[in-house]
Amino acid sequence: MNELLKGRIAVVTGAARGIGRAGAIALAQAGADVVGIDIAARVSDILDFAPATPEQLADTGKHVQACGRRWLSHIVDQRNIDALRAVAQSIEQQWGGIDILFANAGIQAFKPILAMEDADWHDQIDVNLSGTANVLRVFAPMLVKRGGGRIIVTSSTQGQHGTKSGASYSASKWGLLGLMKSAALELGEHHITVNALIPGLINTALTRHEDRYAQALQEGGKQPSGDVAKDEQAAIKAMEAKTPLGVPWIEPEDVAPAVVFLASDAARMITGTTLAVTGGDSA
């Protein structure tokens, strides 16, 4: 284990699984104590997701603790700013503050614009964009109080171009880049860097659609229409086809070192920018 982040405290949203889980464990391996936040429940009736579970969040915690680091966890919906404020207060009371914020939680649903209903749009934007803004608004003051820190948000390659049947997701991820760049401008004077991760096609529940739909269906969710499922598969195939490193699936553990780097002192002069872990598909 290295000591790159020894003595630091990191908050990670979406820590129960996928990129958030890998990020939380990598931050702990680098020496940070971790607060894992996840909704660990169905996010929306409209967006058809197999939710993460409290057991998954606890399992992330076991791995963090296995690194000899401290772990706190909170089951919170990031759309609920009052609940986030209560979490911040509780961290402040227990651990005194935070140094790193990995604002990573998100959801993805595909729906063509012509078929889109209000909830299709709002659920996606509310979780990915407004929810992440809530997280920044609540935790950035703790970094200011600390005299500096690191914020990393998780955008996407779909925040750099459009996606067929993925307008609401794409818009949310473009929006995160505006949020990140504005926050970098505002928080620089407080010695806080703000950057965005651009993951490519990562092997998680979010992209493993067959598994995700199967689980969601078992839990009483709705199957997307055949055309939408086809658009999703086509988007994945297109990403695979244009990845120069030729790796169809990037693992969450391939993304995690970028989080550790952006959280470290080595990245102290890097702010307002993106770091792509895509296998080269944005090249």
Ligand code: NAI
């Ligand atoms: P995932 O579905 O495995 O993890 C997302 C986590 O966020 C889940 O544990 C989920 O319960 C949590 N979450 C969802 N809504 C929440 C809410 N309202 N409040 C609190 N927690 C909530 O998916 P993955 O892939 O690890 O996604 C993490 C981030 O990476 C997301 O923002 C996603 O959009 C982004 N991303 C993922 C890519 C991929 O290929 N998997 C590519 C580009 C970006």
